[in-house]
Amino acid sequence: MKIPVIIDGQLVKVEKGTSVIKAAGIAGITIPTLCYHDALKPYGACRICMVEVIYQKQRRVVTACNFPTEAGMEVHTDTAKVREIRRMVIRLLLARCPDVPILKKLAQSMGIEDIKLKQKDEKECILCGLCVRFCDEVVGANAIGLSNRGIEREVTTPFKVLSGTCIGCGSCTYICPTGCIEMVVDGEKTGMRMEMGNISIDPCQDNYECETCDVDKEFMTTVKRVFAEFRNKYSSH
Amino acid sequence: MDAQVLDRILDKYAYRHSDIIEIMQDVQRIENYLPMESLSYISERLELNLARIYDIATFYKAFSLKPRGKHVIKVCCGTACHLSGASQSLDQITRQLGIEEGETTEDRMFSLETVNCLGACALAPVVVIGAEYHDSADANKIDKLLSGYKVNGESTD
Incomplete structure (x- = not known):
């Protein structure tokens, strides 16, 4: 059953329960967002897609990505209030990650120049959760997840050790809106490493020195024993 | 921890994903x-991804991923306790046990933590050891307090 929704004065008919952001897309109106992706469930983390909704004579400010449409709903995507909220969100994100191109572009389009809350140790991750959700919902590997809370919240593998479930598909590098996840293959360390901006994932804490690792210790002792036995056998002959 | 013990805990909660916090609390109560x-192991048996479990384990302060001592010492550093000399008590404990805040003694008897307010300001300075609250625990009283636990702990082992 299709229901009528008015978005920025434009009448569109959408299925009941369609999110506001999808309905706006049908109407040809783009709502800026950083954490929404068609292939994933809405998450509502970045707070940039804020819109004003009038329904049953009530005016509310909601996130467009996870707010379902109702018949007769009126949506305003570019009011003064919405603009002010988005500017505030962008300012906060910029204070955390001042060097991210997509944030800079958004800030420019909204006329934000100075950031009063600039941090010293800049991070690049905005914690939108796209990589985590993509790894879970699309890839199904569940190699990475969010951990800790507050200012310490970060994307890591469980226990910050080499992930046994990562298939190295690189989806996280593709989906990251800030470009802070990089697949690195370098000479100093063997194997692959995931660089997530300042919150980098070090897959192997022992720098791939397998002999000192608990996991491989047993294996290595077996190998050494077999070698010693072989040598003894050889020398006795 | 034994797989059997874990299985028993998981059985108790009928392998429900929604009870993951209770399951983890039970594990922590034992270990x-x-x-x-x-x-x-829990992740495997519950078919709940480890990244999610790690998220929960690190989100709540009540969970610890590091081994903790038999007796967890919590020194209240709230306003009232601070004014009545909580920091001196904390120093005294640090000196006595040779561990800093957030650490555990080598024999795994004591862990030291600070908390911001226990809501028992009338008893300031408050030190909680295990589940027991100790009031007016100033630096002079610390030695006596700890020695009681050391003797108790050894005799029960």
Whole structure:
């Protein structure tokens, strides 16, 4: 059953329960967002897609990505209030990650120049959760997840050790809106490493020195024993 | 931790994903912390991804991924306790046990933590050891307090 929704004065008919952001897309109106992706469930983390909704004579400010449409709903995507909220969100994100191109572009389009809350140790991750959700919902590997809370919240593998479930598909590098996840293959360390901006994932804490690792210790002792036995056998002959 | 013990805990909660916090609390009650192997085992049996479990384990302060001592010492550093000399008590404990805040003694008897307010300001300075509250625990009283636990702990072992 299709229901009528008015978005920025434009009448569109959408299925009941369609999110506001999808309905706006049908109407040809783009709502800026950083954490929404068609292939994933809405998450509502970045707070940039804020819109004003009038329904049953009530005016509310909601996130467009996870707010379902109702018949007769009126949506305003570019009011003064919405603009002010988005500017505030962008300012906060910029204070955390001042060097991210997509944030800079958004800030420019909204006329934000100075950031009063600039941090010293800049991070690049905005914690939108796209990589985590993509790894879970699309890839199904569940190699990475969010951990800790507050200012310490970060994307890591469980226990910050080499992930046994990562298939190295690189989806996280593709989906990251800030470009802070990089697949690195370098000479100093063997194997692959995931660089997530300042919150980098070090897959192997022992720098791939397998002999000192608990996991491989047993294996290595077996190998050494077999070698010693072989040598003894050889020398006795 | 034994697989059998873990299975018993999981059975108790009928392998429900929604009871993951209760399951982890039960594990922590036995082990005093959440061992990595136990969490991996739970993840496997529950078919709940480890990244999610790790998220929960690190989100709540009540969970610890590091081994903790038999007696967890919590020194209240709230306003009232601070004014009545909580920092001196904390120093005294640090000197006595040779551990800093957030650490555990080598014999795994004591862990030291600070908390911001226990809501028992009338008893300031408050030190909680295990589940017991100790009022007016100033620096002079610390030695006596700790020695009681050391003797108790050894005799019960």
